[in-house]
Amino acid sequence: MGNNLFDPSKFTAPAAKPLPVILLLDCSGSMSGEKIRNLNDAVRDMLEVFRDTENVETEIHVAVITFGAEVKLQHALATSCDIQWHDLSASGGTPLGTALRMAKAMIEDKDIVPSRAYRPAVVLVSDGQPTDSWENPLQAFISEGRSAKCDRMAMAIGADADEVVLGKFIEGTKNPLCYAENAKQLRDFFKYVTMSVTSRTKSQTPDVVPEASTIDAKPATIEARAEKPKPPTEKPSDEAGNNEQQAEEGFSW
Secondary structure: OHHHOOOHHHOOOOOOEEEEEEEEEEOOHHHOOHHHHHHHHHHHHHHHHHHHHOOOOEEEEEEEEEEOOOEEEEEEEEEHHHOOOOOOOOOOOOOHHHHHHHHHHHHHOOOOOOOOOOOOEEEEEEOOOOOOOOHHHHHHHHHOOHHHHOEEEEEEEOOOOOHHHHHHHOOOOOOOEEEEOOHHHHHHHHHHHHHHHHHHHOOOOOOOOOOHHHOOOOOOEHHHHHHOOOOOOOOOHHHHHHHHHHHHOOOOO
């Protein structure tokens, strides 16, 4: 009879699978002021949406690595509900290579990102040129080991961001290279990231990354910016006198 005793411990619900999201955030001195304030606001909003999205099958885990005066693991990989966001500050250079090495070490460690986890999403945001050796760490990240299988998204902030490096980071993915020149464009990018991740939690195949065209959020992209028509050139100098007269009379271009 002992073998037929009811044992409630045998009836356990399967644990939700983690969907890791790893943020690589530039906190160099050039990010000070409005840039870092807007970045803090956008990440905070994203975390709030993640907290409301988790379900019994999929759990969004987030890690935050910052690179500026130092490379720092601001938040170890944990459920979005467990992350208490504290605003970032900006100082120092742009040691992207070191940040990539830290992120890769995290992803390759199966004690941190278990084999049962869904395909991680890695998001890189920067406004400048790398100030350390970045070529080999970047190549290793996108071509070797588990990190090469991650979904990768990137955003250039402002005109000084190294679009070549950021474009290399998303090489092989279907994601566009995004950019932000104001607070709205920065928020739009993080809405895009948020919707890409949350749509995977509702999918029957969470390892499949949605096409950019299927996501409602439409961030500003480098490709779209390049396709914009150029403004008209100035008129020849022999018309300058006439233009000056029109300006004095209140002519508006």
